[in-house]
Amino acid sequence: MNTELKRTLRKLFKNPSAILGFALLAFFILVAVFAPLIAPPINPLFPDENGNPMKLDDPYIMPILSWSSDPVPPSKDHPFGMIAGRDIFYGVVWGTRTAFKIGLIVVSASTLFGIIIGSIAGYFGGWIDEVLMRITDIFLSIPFLLAAMVLTTILGSGLDKVMIAMIIFGWMATARLIRANILQVKEEQFVLAAKALGIKNFIIIVRHILPNTIFPVLVQATMRLGSLVITAAALSFLGLGAPIGYADWGSMLNYTRNYILGSSGQALAYWYTVFYPGMAMVLFVLAWNLVGDALRDVFDPKLK
Amino acid sequence: MTAYIIRRLLLLPLILFGVTLIIFSFTQILGPEKLLSAYVNPNVFDKLSNEDLDKLIHKYGLDQPLWTRYFKWINGVFHGDLGWSVTAKQPVAQAIKERIPYTLELALYAMIPVIGVGIWLGVAAAVNRDKFLDHFIRIFAIVGWSLPDFVFGLVVLMIFYSVLGWFPPGTMSSWAEQIVKSPEFKHFTHILSIDALLNGRLDIFWDAIRHLIGPILTISWLWWAYLLRITRSSMLEVLGKEYVRTARAKGVPEKDVIHKHARKNAMIPVVTVAGAMVIGLLSGTVIVEVIFNRIGMGRFTAQAATQLDYAAVLGSVLFYSTILIIGNLIIDILYAALDPRIRLG
Numbered sequence: 001m002n003t004e005l006k007r008t009l010r011k012l013f014k015n016p017s018a019i020l021g022f023a024l025l026a027f028f029i030l031v032a033v034f035a036p037l038i039a040p041p042i043n044p045l046f047p048d049e050n051g052n053p054m055k056l057d058d059p060y061i062m063p064i065l066s067w068s069s070d071p072v073p074p075s076k077d078h079p080f081g082m083i084a085g086r087d088i089f090y091g092v093v094w095g096t097r098t099a100f101k102i103g104l105i106v107v108s109a110s111t112l113f114g115i116i117i118g119s120i121a122g123y124f125g126g127w128i129d130e131v132l133m134r135i136t137d138i139f140l141s142i143p144f145l146l147a148a149m150v151l152t153t154i155l156g157s158g159l160d161k162v163m164i165a166m167i168i169f170g171w172m173a174t175a176r177l178i179r180a181n182i183l184q185v186k187e188e189q190f191v192l193a194a195k196a197l198g199i200k201n202f203i204i205i206v207r208h209i210l211p212n213t214i215f216p217v218l219v220q221a222t223m224r225l226g227s228l229v230i231t232a233a234a235l236s237f238l239g240l241g242a243p244i245g246y247a248d249w250g251s252m253l254n255y256t257r258n259y260i261l262g263s264s265g266q267a268l269a270y271w272y273t274v275f276y277p278g279m280a281m282v283l284f285v286l287a288w289n290l291v292g293d294a295l296r297d298v299f300d301p302k303l304k
Numbered sequence: 305m306t307a308y309i310i311r312r313l314l315l316l317p318l319i320l321f322g323v324t325l326i327i328f329s330f331t332q333i334l335g336p337e338k339l340l341s342a343y344v345n346p347n348v349f350d351k352l353s354n355e356d357l358d359k360l361i362h363k364y365g366l367d368q369p370l371w372t373r374y375f376k377w378i379n380g381v382f383h384g385d386l387g388w389s390v391t392a393k394q395p396v397a398q399a400i401k402e403r404i405p406y407t408l409e410l411a412l413y414a415m416i417p418v419i420g421v422g423i424w425l426g427v428a429a430a431v432n433r434d435k436f437l438d439h440f441i442r443i444f445a446i447v448g449w450s451l452p453d454f455v456f457g458l459v460v461l462m463i464f465y466s467v468l469g470w471f472p473p474g475t476m477s478s479w480a481e482q483i484v485k486s487p488e489f490k491h492f493t494h495i496l497s498i499d500a501l502l503n504g505r506l507d508i509f510w511d512a513i514r515h516l517i518g519p520i521l522t523i524s525w526l527w528w529a530y531l532l533r534i535t536r537s538s539m540l541e542v543l544g545k546e547y548v549r550t551a552r553a554k555g556v557p558e559k560d561v562i563h564k565h566a567r568k569n570a571m572i573p574v575v576t577v578a579g580a581m582v583i584g585l586l587s588g589t590v591i592v593e594v595i596f597n598r599i600g601m602g603r604f605t606a607q608a609a610t611q612l613d614y615a616a617v618l619g620s621v622l623f624y625s626t627i628l629i630i631g632n633l634i635i636d637i638l639y640a641a642l643d644p645r646i647r648l649g
Contacts, residue, residue: 138322278455286450
C-alpha cells in the first residue's frame with residue numbers, strides 16, 4: 001500500500017495542472033482558515049467604551065461601513081472597492097468560508113445519501129433494486145437547477161434551504177455509480193465467502209464491499225463540488241440564496257447587476273463589483289475541477 | 305431494439321407521473337393559505353376575516369387531501385388545462401406555448417457554433433497532442449468548465465453592451481416590437497428571426513440576431529469546453545487503433561487518415577454528448593434569459609419559481625422533464641444505431 005501510494009502521489013504531482021489545482025485549493029483553504037486575521041470581523045464605525053472597534057456578532061454578515069449604496073472604487077482602505085456600503089474584500093474573504101461550507105456539506109450529505117440508496121439497490125437486487133432505480137430515474141428527470149430552484153422557494157429561501165434542496169436532488173449520480181460497482185463486486189469470491197460464513201448483510205456492505213468501490217465515488221464527489229458551488233451561487237444570483245449583505249459570492253454578484261451598465265460616460269466604472277467576487281468563484285471552481293481531473297486520471301486511467 | 309423503445313416509451317408517462325407527484329407534494333409544504341395566493345391577490349388577505357379565508361380555501365378545493373387535488377390537476381392536464389399562471393397573467397399552457405419559440409430559437413442558434421467549434425477544437429487538440437495548441441485548447445476547456453454562466457454573462461453584457469454598445473439585452477428593440485405586433489407582420493413559425501426573413505424584413509432579422517449574440521456567447525462557452533474534451537479523448541483513442549496505424553503504414557496522407565478514417569469513428573461518443581447538449585441548451589437557458597432579460601421558458605420558470613406561482617412551476621417542470629426523457633431516449637437509440645457493438649435491452 002505504501003509504495004503504491006507513493007507511486008500514485010508521484011504520478012499526481014507530475015501533472016502541472018494538478019499542481020496548479022492543489023496550489024489554488026491550498027490558497028483558498030488558507031484564506032478560509034485565516035479569514036478572521038485577513039479581514040477582521042469588526043465594525044470600525046462603532047467603537048466600544050474602550051475605543052476599540054465593535055466585534056461583529058455574526059462575521060458572515062458584512063458590516064455596513066457607509067450609507068451610500070453606490071459602489072466606491074478600490075482604495076487603500078478598501079482594496080477591492082465597496083458596494084452597498086460594504087467592503088468587497090471582506091465579502092470575498094469570508095465568502096471563501098461560505099463556498100467551502102456549501103460545497104462540502106452538500107457534497108458529503110448527498111454522496112452519503114447516494115451511497116446508502118445505491119448500496120441497498122445493488123446489494124439486495126430484485127424488486128428493491130427496481131423500485132429504488134425507478135425513483136432515481138424520476139429524480140434524474142427534473143433538471144437540477146430547476147428542481148433546486150423550486151424546492152428552495154418552497155422551503156422559504158436562504159442558504160440553508162439552498163443546501164437542503166441541492167442535497168435532495170443531488171444524490172442520484174452517486175447512487176447509480178455505487179450500484180453499478182456493487183453489482184460487479186457482489187459476485188467476487190471474498191463477498192461470497194463472507195456470505196457463506198453467515199456474516200450480516202450490513203457488515204458485508206460496509207466492511208467488504210464499500211471499501212472496494214469507494215475511490216470512484218470520491219473522485220466523482222470532488223468533480224461535483226465545483227459545479228455545486230456554481231449552482232448554489234446561481235440560486236443566490238436569482239435571489240433565492242443568501243440575503244444581500246451576507247458574505248456569499250453569488251449574492252454579491254446578484255447585487256452587482258444593478259450597476260452593470262456603469263455610470264454615465266464611463267461604461268466600465270464599476271468593473272470591480274463583478275471582477276473580484278467573480279474571479280474568486282472562477283478560481284475556486286477551477287481549483288476543484290483541476291483536482292478532480294487529476295484524481296480521476298490517477299485512480300481511473302480508463303477514463304482519460 | 306423495437307421492444308426496448310416501446311418499453312422506454314411506456315415508462316415515459318410513469319416517470320412524468322412520478323416527477324409531477326414529487327413537485328406537487330413539495331408544494332403541499334406551503335399550506336393552504338400560501339397556495340391560495342395563486343388565486344387571490346395576497347394583498348387582499350389582510351382585509352379578509354379568517355372565515356372568508358376559509359371559505360376561499362374551500363372554494364378552490366385547497367382543503368382537500370393531496371390525492372384528490374393531484375388527480376384534479378392530472379385530469380386538467382389531459383384536457384390541456386394546466387391551470388392559471390399568476391406571474392404571466394394567462395393560462396399556463398398558453399404562456400408556455402408563447403415562450404417555447406423564443407427559447408427554441410436561442411438553443412438552435414447556439415448549437416451551430418457550439419457543435420462546429422467544439423468538434424473542430426477537439427480534433428485539433430487531439431491531432432496536436434501535447435503540443436502548444438493542445439495545451440492551449442485544454443486550458444481553454446478547463447477554464448470554460450469552471451466559468452459560471454451568470455458571471456460570464458455579466459462580463460459579456462459589460463463589454464458588448466456597456467462599452468461597445470453592440471449587443472443590447474432584451475429580445476428585440478422597441479421599434480421592432482411595434483412592427484412585429486402590428487397586423488402586417490405574419491407569424492409563420494413564431495421564431496422571430498425566421499419570421500422576419502419570411503416577411504422580408506431584414507432590419508428586424510438583424511435586430512433579432514443582435515439580441516441573440518450575447519446569450520449565445522454566454523451559453524456556448526460551457527458546452528464548447530465539454531464537447532471539445534469528449535472529442536479530444538475520443539479522437540485520441542481512435543488514433544491509437546490498429547486500423548489507423550495500418551492506414552498510415554499504407555501511405556495514406558495524414559490529412560486523409562484524420563478526416564476520413566479516424567474522425568468518423570471518433571464521432572460516436574460525441575453524438576451522444578451532442579444529444580445531451582441539446583437537452584442542456586434547452587433547459588439551461590434559465591440564467592441566460594434572466595441576465596439578458598429575454599422572453600422565454602427559462603425566465604418564465606425562474607419567475608414562477610421565485611414567486612411561488614405553483615401552477616406555472618408544475619407546467620414548466622412537466623415541459624422540461626418531457627424534453628429530458630425523450631431526449632435521453634433519442635440519444636440511446638442513436639448510440640445503438642451508430643455503434644453496432646451496443647445492444648439495448
